[in-house]
Amino acid sequence: MKEGVRRTMSQQGTTKQQADDEFVVDTEDCEEREQAYRERGTARPITVVGNPVLHKECQDVTEFDDELAALIDDMFASQRAAEGVGLAANQIGVDRKVFVYDCLDDEGVRHVGVVCNPVLEELPADRRVLDDSNEGCLSVPTAYCELARPDYAVVRGQDAEGNPITVRGTGYFARCLQHETDHLYGYLYIDRLSKRDRKDVLRQMAEGTARYETVPND
Numbered sequence: 001m002k003e004g005v006r007r008t009m010s011q012q013g014t015t016k017q018q019a020d021d022e023f024v025v026d027t028e029d030c031e032e033r034e035q036a037y038r039e040r041g042t043a044r045p046i047t048v049v050g051n052p053v054l055h056k057e058c059q060d061v062t063e064f065d066d067e068l069a070a071l072i073d074d075m076f077a078s079q080r081a082a083e084g085v086g087l088a089a090n091q092i093g094v095d096r097k098v099f100v101y102d103c104l105d106d107e108g109v110r111h112v113g114v115v116c117n118p119v120l121e122e123l124p125a126d127r128r129v130l131d132d133s134n135e136g137c138l139s140v141p142t143a144y145c146e147l148a149r150p151d152y153a154v155v156r157g158q159d160a161e162g163n164p165i166t167v168r169g170t171g172y173f174a175r176c177l178q179h180e181t182d183h184l185y186g187y188l189y190i191d192r193l194s195k196r197d198r199k200d201v202l203r204q205m206a207e208g209t210a211r212y213e214t215v216p217n218d
């Protein structure tokens with residue numbers, strides 16, 4: 001995901017009701033961890049809207065091996081090169097359910113991590129506070145649009161070693177977790193927009209030039 005130009009974040013709905021210890025710790029040593037991943041990896045060009053790999057559900061990760069670790073390194077390198085705050089594997093052309101993130105939450109706290117086989121948890125009705133911040137996507141270069149999404153998200157999945165993890169996000173990080181999980185099921189944020197907004201986003205994309213390398217569509 002690309003960071004929005006404007007933020008109109010709600011502070012509601014972020015009461016911490018659940019114990020912190022059931023969630024993965026992704027806020028410690030962020031600088032060191034992110035740097036280690038991306039220095040081992042190689043930045044790859046980013047796939048853009050229209051590329052078939054972005055429009056179908058990715059395959060589950062079943063092997064938590066060196067190949068997966070190398071993919072994750074490349075994803076962090078690619079995310080940094082494109083100045084993204086989240087990146088799904090199909091955005092570098094790989095058909096696997098894994099995403100990485102390096103994103104700030106509603107309190108400005110940085111979160112860095114990896115989720116394999118993510119599943120978004122359904123929120124109880126009283127936690128569904130919508131936030132209509134701007135959203136952008138590295139696969140829809142140079143375009144942004146407001147999109148209402150819950151300002152709190154919980155994703156269950158596995159880490160790079162296959163251990164079960166639960167990741168919780170607020171504010172922009174909640175948006176990121178939802179956006180990246182969507183990618184791995186074949187959906188872009190523009191698929192959630194009205195016809196008119198989608199058309200406007202595609203016009204913005206046609207008029208702009210990405211500041212990072214992209215994979216040309218046939």
Ligand SMILES: [Zn+2]
Binds near residue numbers: 183
């Ligand atoms: Zn995206």
